[in-house]
Amino acid sequence: MLLRKAIIFFAAVVPLAAQGIPPNPTPAQVKPSPVADTAALSREALVWLAQLIQINTTNPPGNEQAAAKYIAGVLTREGITPELLEVTPGRSAVVARLRSSAISDPSRALLLVAHMDVVGAERARWSVDPFGAVMKDGYIYGRGALDDKSMLAANLAAIIALKRSNARLNRDVIFLATDDEEGGGDASIRVLIAKNWDKFAAGYALNEGGEVISKGGKVQYVAVQASEKVAVNVAVIAKGPSGHASLPTKDNAVVHLTAAVAKIGAYSAPVHFNTVVRRYFEGLAAVSDDEIGKWMRSLDASDRGEHAQRVIADANPQWASMMHDTVAPTMLSAGVRANVIPGEARAMLNIRLLPGDTIDVLLGALAKLVNDPQVRFEVQPNPGLAAPTSSLESDLYAVITKVASQEFAGAPVLPYQSPWATDSAQLRLHNVQAYGLWPFPVTDEDLARMHGDDERLSVASFNKGVAVLLTIVSDFAVTK
Numbered sequence: 001m002l003l004r005k006a007i008i009f010f011a012a013v014v015p016l017a018a019q020g021i022p023p024n025p026t027p028a029q030v031k032p033s034p035v036a037d038t039a040a041l042s043r044e045a046l047v048w049l050a051q052l053i054q055i056n057t058t059n060p061p062g063n064e065q066a067a068a069k070y071i072a073g074v075l076t077r078e079g080i081t082p083e084l085l086e087v088t089p090g091r092s093a094v095v096a097r098l099r100s101s102a103i104s105d106p107s108r109a110l111l112l113v114a115h116m117d118v119v120g121a122e123r124a125r126w127s128v129d130p131f132g133a134v135m136k137d138g139y140i141y142g143r144g145a146l147d148d149k150s151m152l153a154a155n156l157a158a159i160i161a162l163k164r165s166n167a168r169l170n171r172d173v174i175f176l177a178t179d180d181e182e183g184g185g186d187a188s189i190r191v192l193i194a195k196n197w198d199k200f201a202a203g204y205a206l207n208e209g210g211e212v213i214s215k216g217g218k219v220q221y222v223a224v225q226a227s228e229k230v231a232v233n234v235a236v237i238a239k240g241p242s243g244h245a246s247l248p249t250k251d252n253a254v255v256h257l258t259a260a261v262a263k264i265g266a267y268s269a270p271v272h273f274n275t276v277v278r279r280y281f282e283g284l285a286a287v288s289d290d291e292i293g294k295w296m297r298s299l300d301a302s303d304r305g306e307h308a309q310r311v312i313a314d315a316n317p318q319w320a321s322m323m324h325d326t327v328a329p330t331m332l333s334a335g336v337r338a339n340v341i342p343g344e345a346r347a348m349l350n351i352r353l354l355p356g357d358t359i360d361v362l363l364g365a366l367a368k369l370v371n372d373p374q375v376r377f378e379v380q381p382n383p384g385l386a387a388p389t390s391s392l393e394s395d396l397y398a399v400i401t402k403v404a405s406q407e408f409a410g411a412p413v414l415p416y417q418s419p420w421a422t423d424s425a426q427l428r429l430h431n432v433q434a435y436g437l438w439p440f441p442v443t444d445e446d447l448a449r450m451h452g453d454d455e456r457l458s459v460a461s462f463n464k465g466v467a468v469l470l471t472i473v474s475d476f477a478v479t480k
């Protein structure tokens, strides 16, 4: 706790040089694949990461334009021509391409995607300035250190390394920095694709969404996101007569709403498995302790499958989320005065559907459960769209598996269906084999800081991730 106070004092806009980060690093020499020295490149990429963290792109409003210009500057200095694609006034994505031949074949191209915006930070709850890029105890701290500026910096490093090495490419490599990923609104990849698909059309993509989970300094497993759940917000609306609070009646909207929310909170949707989830648990069983591993192997068993599903769901909310549609009540509103019974009370549900499940079926089940004519459900605008799963047989998936297994000392590489949404769903809807590869080894404890307080990434982990990403990209796109 004492330490925390000292850090707050120290953190007020510390220049990069004072934190041991050189402001203008000497460019690293990277040889063609296999890449020889990634250490110098990682040091440069750490500066890009720090400077990107220092550009506040909290969404809303995003202000990604400043980050876009910064990235464009880095690319231009390397002789790579960036293009700013304005999505809405003042919000631009950045795209840049290394060509493999005079005529592009989009179906072969590899797209490296990362988003520039970040979620908000509650300054008072952080031990350092969330936008200071403070270096401490071998970590870089800051909003976006995990999500997603590390990936942005690693993607920059990959395309720059290819350019510097004059690598002969067998497919175009496209860099794309997106806006409004956290908002999913008018400046998001959905709109960017609608306006500018020809600028970055690709058959393959690497994006955030996966995980490299490390424990006690050893990588336990690598999760490669091939599919994701679908987010839908639904309002629950209870109506009743409004009136004087001295004369309460049983049809009070607040009472009906809270009873409905309590029932919804206790609801557990039916279990559904797809290939990705099956293979995830099969692989994870191999590195889990005997007891939990036994249940992971039994999820499909006709006799004890149901019990196994309950054990696994209770053991870890993320595992539960991979097997079920989930419903989380997140907002409540009712009333204007303490002595007035309101005529309406509302709750918001954040629902995450398994791909393939539909909101109508789930709401049918919830309506039956609530069983109250005073309560209705209203699906909110802009629901997520279910996308096809990326192939587990593609050339890119094979390269990711091979390189990750090699780089992480034989750790199992598992396909993963993330509970959270990423830009990849929109890409998959455009026939892109998109994989969530977030190549930085992290502990569960550090991962929990994503979107939370004191978000941080260890420098060693960042360096490793830069090297892994570059190896994958080189292996896939450079002619041997």
Ligand SMILES: [Zn+2]
Pocket: 115, 147, 148, 181, 208
């Ligand atoms: Zn993200």
